[in-house]
Amino acid sequence: MDATKKPLRIPPEFTTYAERHGIFDLYKRLIERVIINKPEDPLEFLIEELKKDNDDVPAILIHGPPASGKRTIAKLVCSKLRSAHITPQNILEDDVSPTVARAKEYLARKEEIPTALWVELIQNRLKLFDCVKKGWVLEGFPQTREQARALQTVGIHPKHFVLLDAPDTVLIERQMGKRIDPETENVYHTTFDWPNDPELVNRLVEPDDNNEDAMVNRLVVYHRHIDGILDCYSKVTKKINADQPKSDVFSQAWTFLNSQLRTAAPHTPRIVILGPTGSGKKTQAALLASKYHCVSVSTGQLVKEAIANESKMGEALKPYVERDMMIPDNLILNLLKDRLCQIDCVSRGWVLRGFPTTREQAENLCSAGFEPNRTFFLDVPNDSVIERLVLRTTDPITGERYHELYNPPRTQEIKDRCRQHVKDTEEEVKKRLASYQAYASEIADFYESAQHVNADQDPHTVFECLESMLVNPLPKRYGGGDQ
Secondary structure (H helix, E strand, C coil): CCCCCCCCECCCHHHHHHHHCCHHHHHHHHHHHHHHHCCCCHHHHHHHHHHCCCCCCCEEEEECCCCCCHHHHHHHHHHHHCCEEECHHHHCCCCCCHHHHHHHHHHHCCCCCCHHHHHHHHHHHHCCHHHHHHCEEEECCCCCHHHHHHHHHCCCCCCEEEEEECCHHHHHHHHHCEEECCCCCCEEECCCECCCCHHHHHHCECCCCCCHHHHHHHHHHHHHHHHHHHHHCHHHEEEEECCCCHHHHHHHHHHHHCCCCCCCCCCCCEEEEECCCCCCHHHHHHHHHHHHCCEEEEHHHHHHHHHHCCCHHHHHHHHHHHCCCCCCHHHHHHHHHHHHCEHHHHHHCEEEECCCCCHHHHHHHHHCCCCCCEEEEEECCHHHHHHHHHCEEECCCCCCEEECCCECCCCHHHHHHCECCHHHCHHHHHHHHHHHHHHHHHHHHHCCCCEEEECCCCHHHHHHHHHHHHHCCCCCCCECCEC
């Protein structure tokens, strides 16, 4: 096709369908499972995998030294996610399984259960309906690097590894005051978490190994193996200080569990940058476009280009520009459709600024198929915006911009000939700020996943914030157990 005569236009649905439905991630997971399981009939295996209702369920390991609060945090997480809570102890409570019977024979002889048998026990547990349907939280296992590598060999790998950490002195103090309810197995503490129910208090018992020497030995074993375990899960680990209130520990763990790891699936940036006049949208769009090779799109620039090219669209826009009137939304949207469907925008992605400015425009943009996968609000106080714009001037000879505070003219001669743009008067700036504020909350409500950035700081600091939010997947937002 001759692009000079008839430019190629690609429908926006091509870029959004695969991303919306997670096609590339699904393909990656299926290939991984075929490689791990090595089925005799790969096609039949893939069909069965695709029949599963929910393939993206929680897979969490919660680890830490003795008395770090693993049981408490694991139960809170399971309560929130409604996932299966798995521990080495409750795996061995199954009286029917022959595999469990073999494991209990080792315990009866006071021997350690072999790693291969542990892996078989966990594999059998994870195949049960509750784990497959709602996911799982495995507490306190693996206990050695060998066990961790064995789990990985059979394809058991967590999406999140939470490590609770605290000084040994704190852990020993906790252990000395630890009490257990034999009926519910809930853990309490004589100082930090003592129940109010007298009946519950009467049935609390002290753990069998509740002496300092035994606790020190357990800590020595833990420290001997934990570095090797962390090496196996380095990319999915979050270390949390357990020497703080239970609610704070859970809050940090929950935030981490809602995060998603970076994926190898293709990702085409579709970014909308919103913010008041003078917030730095143009600067940030240019920085993002330069680093990630996407296309910076400005509605103002598109209007100027259309008029300069004397196209049909330009002729329709020209009367509004000449009379300094608001250009109708349908004309701006048609202009954007034409630009965002071009092959460079579709293949490399785009950064849009200057549009939308109202909720209606945002709705029309999405209805046309242009759904951003990142929306950023650059937040700047009105006083800072006025200071940025009102004090800037331009040299009419060189075209260079100056600012009375941050970049003053180098000589008196340059200062004398500098001029302020008519749109940079305090009155005009306040009008534009009022116009933005009138619709900002409506747009924010429409873009629920939008991320706000403090833009009242150095431009490169703002860029680093935007970049971190762009390269990391958005959080899952678990809610009350619903995926």
